[in-house]
Amino acid sequence: MRAIYLRELGSYFSSMIAYITLGLLLAVLGLMMWVFPDFSVLSTPFASIDSLFALAPMIFIFLIPAFTMRSFAEERQAATLEILLTRPVSAWKIVLGKYFATLTWLLIALVPTILYVFSVYRLGSPVGNIDLGQIAASYFGLFMLGAVFCAIGLLTSAQTSNQIVAFVLAVFFCFIFFYGFYLISRLASFAGNLDSLIESLGIDFHYYSISRGVIDTRDLAYFICLIGLCITWTWASLSKRN
Amino acid sequence: MSIHVSHLSKVFGQQRAVDDISFEVAKGEILGFLGPNGAGKTTTMRMITGYLAPDDGEILVDNEAVREETTSIRAKIGYLPENNPLYLDMYVREYLRYVARIYKMQNPADRIEEVLALTGLLSESHKLISSLSKGYRQRVGLAQAILHDPEVLILDEATSGLDPNQLIEIRALIRELGKEKTILLSTHIMQEVQALCDRVVIINKGKIVADGNIPMLSQMLNKQHRVKVKFSEAINSNTLQEIKGYASHDQKDAHTFIIAGQETAINEAIFDFAVNKNLKILEMSSMEESVEHIFQQLTQPA
Numbered sequence: 001m002r003a004i005y006l007r008e009l010g011s012y013f014s015s016m017i018a019y020i021t022l023g024l025l026l027a028v029l030g031l032m033m034w035v036f037p038d039f040s041v042l043s044t045p046f047a048s049i050d051s052l053f054a055l056a057p058m059i060f061i062f063l064i065p066a067f068t069m070r071s072f073a074e075e076r077q078a079a080t081l082e083i084l085l086t087r088p089v090s091a092w093k094i095v096l097g098k099y100f101a102t103l104t105w106l107l108i109a110l111v112p113t114i115l116y117v118f119s120v121y122r123l124g125s126p127v128g129n130i131d132l133g134q135i136a137a138s139y140f141g142l143f144m145l146g147a148v149f150c151a152i153g154l155l156t157s158a159q160t161s162n163q164i165v166a167f168v169l170a171v172f173f174c175f176i177f178f179y180g181f182y183l184i185s186r187l188a189s190f191a192g193n194l195d196s197l198i199e200s201l202g203i204d205f206h207y208y209s210i211s212r213g214v215i216d217t218r219d220l221a222y223f224i225c226l227i228g229l230c231i232t233w234t235w236a237s238l239s240k241r242n
Numbered sequence: 243m244s245i246h247v248s249h250l251s252k253v254f255g256q257q258r259a260v261d262d263i264s265f266e267v268a269k270g271e272i273l274g275f276l277g278p279n280g281a282g283k284t285t286t287m288r289m290i291t292g293y294l295a296p297d298d299g300e301i302l303v304d305n306e307a308v309r310e311e312t313t314s315i316r317a318k319i320g321y322l323p324e325n326n327p328l329y330l331d332m333y334v335r336e337y338l339r340y341v342a343r344i345y346k347m348q349n350p351a352d353r354i355e356e357v358l359a360l361t362g363l364l365s366e367s368h369k370l371i372s373s374l375s376k377g378y379r380q381r382v383g384l385a386q387a388i389l390h391d392p393e394v395l396i397l398d399e400a401t402s403g404l405d406p407n408q409l410i411e412i413r414a415l416i417r418e419l420g421k422e423k424t425i426l427l428s429t430h431i432m433q434e435v436q437a438l439c440d441r442v443v444i445i446n447k448g449k450i451v452a453d454g455n456i457p458m459l460s461q462m463l464n465k466q467h468r469v470k471v472k473f474s475e476a477i478n479s480n481t482l483q484e485i486k487g488y489a490s491h492d493q494k495d496a497h498t499f500i501i502a503g504q505e506t507a508i509n510e511a512i513f514d515f516a517v518n519k520n521l522k523i524l525e526m527s528s529m530e531e532s533v534e535h536i537f538q539q540l541t542q543p544a
Contacts, residue, residue: 003344006340007329007340011329011332014331078328078330079325079327080327080328082288082327083321083327085292085293086291086292086316086323087316088314088345089344090313
């Protein structure tokens with residue numbers, strides 16, 4: 001598993017993929033949070049970086065599928081998957097090795113945004129007038145959200161040898177899981193009985209629940225189950241080969 | 243360390259890609275796996291390496307059954323798949339280090355240098371795999387297959403894309419490896435089988451149509467023995483029928499004939515004939531049936 005993890009990470013960072021995705025994420029976040037007025041931290045009366053946690057999921061919906069689309073699709077296309085699956089590593093370790101490599105990338109992507117927290121911390125009046133506990137919980141929520149998107153990305157990538165198909169499917173499912181359930185729960189026919197149940201199936205419901213600063217085991221269980229489901233399904237589609 | 247394949251079958255949809263085949267490869271043997279495209283060679287090899295699960299039958303490598311989930315047996319197998327898939331974004335040495343890590347090798351550095359030297363890759367080892375020519379990529383494929391010193395090698399068209407000089411080198415390497423290891427080698431280059439293999443299994447439409455060494459196979463096909471003879475003087479071809487055991491002949495020029503007859507005694511009969519006719523024999527050589535010929539006879543649709 002270590003070999004696969006290191007190879008994945010190496011190939012992300014020896015090619016442009018990791019740098020482009022990281023650069024794009026930070027450029028868009030930086031512009032939205034500090035330059036353009038609509039979501040700007042500077043134009044809100046409170047010292048908070050809530051706009052980071054509102055914007056980041058939207059960017060992740062596109063960015064993470066772009067990052068994960070190649071993981072299995074490219075190996076299937078180039079037939080290197082065949083050679084990988086005949087090596088003495090179980091399919092579990094292959095999937096987990098790749099998954100942990102994407103999580104590492106996710107962590108690296110989030111680290112520079114701590115600078116924003118520091119900036120807002122300094123800008124507060126008096127300095128440091130900011131709810132750090134709530135921010136820490138929000139970061140945790142954002143990481144879990146990104147982890148689910150990574151798992152969805154790996155899953156769709158394992159279904160096809162076409163990277164574009166993997167990307168489009170991953171964007172679609174990330175969107176459905178993030179926002180789709182909320183939209184469905186708004187339908188008039190669900191009002192009053194099923195709407196809260198349907199809403200609780202969506203990622204956003206649990207994400208915002210964590211963002212409030214309380215890490216509830218139900219939210220945690222939701223994220224872990226969703227990740228487990230995607231990873232197991234990915235494993236199953238690797239194990240089943242005609 | 244040997245491979246036993248018994249009653250192996252694999253069905254894709256309506257097509258029986260591999261249909262009840264059985265064969266064995268003994269330790270220290272190079273078995274040539276021959277057949278037209280789509281005959282089921284690659285499918286069989288994929289099943290032996292554990293990539294595909296057979297629908298029926300059993301594969302034993304070193305008396306251990308190959309199944310999809312057994313990873314222990316895979317450490318003993320080196321596999322070079324068809325079309326030689328490689329990570330093009332890696333450097334040669336980096337790739338071999340990665341392979342060594344997967345096999346959890348102790349002290350991989352020395353072994354990597356050894357394999358680089360064996361496969362003639364030392365001069366290219368600092369390059370990106372994507373910048374290598376096809377012949378060198380093929381060597382990288384071979385290098386990753388032998389890196390962990392496996393006892394069984396499965397080589398699917400190992401020498402495709404090599405130029406004649408590289409062919410000779412790589413064949414010599416495979417022959418050298420074949421002294422200690424069990425090698426299953428698929429190819430449709432006939433000379434390769436003649437140059438390398440101890441035994442041949444010919445497969446067509448998923449079934450084994452022949453299994454044996456090359457002289458045995460040619461005997462199986464036509465029980466004739468063919469001799470090329472050059473006489474000192476031109477002779478009337480009709481008189482050749484006086485040769486004891488004569489079956490047929492093929493005239494090359496006025497002096498040279500290929501004479502086919504029953505059994506090996508035809509050589510003596512030709513000699514006697516020449517003495518009787520006061521002819522001198524300038525050249526005489528037995529002709530072995532080429533694998534190409536055998537292959538065509540066995541696999542062409544009737």
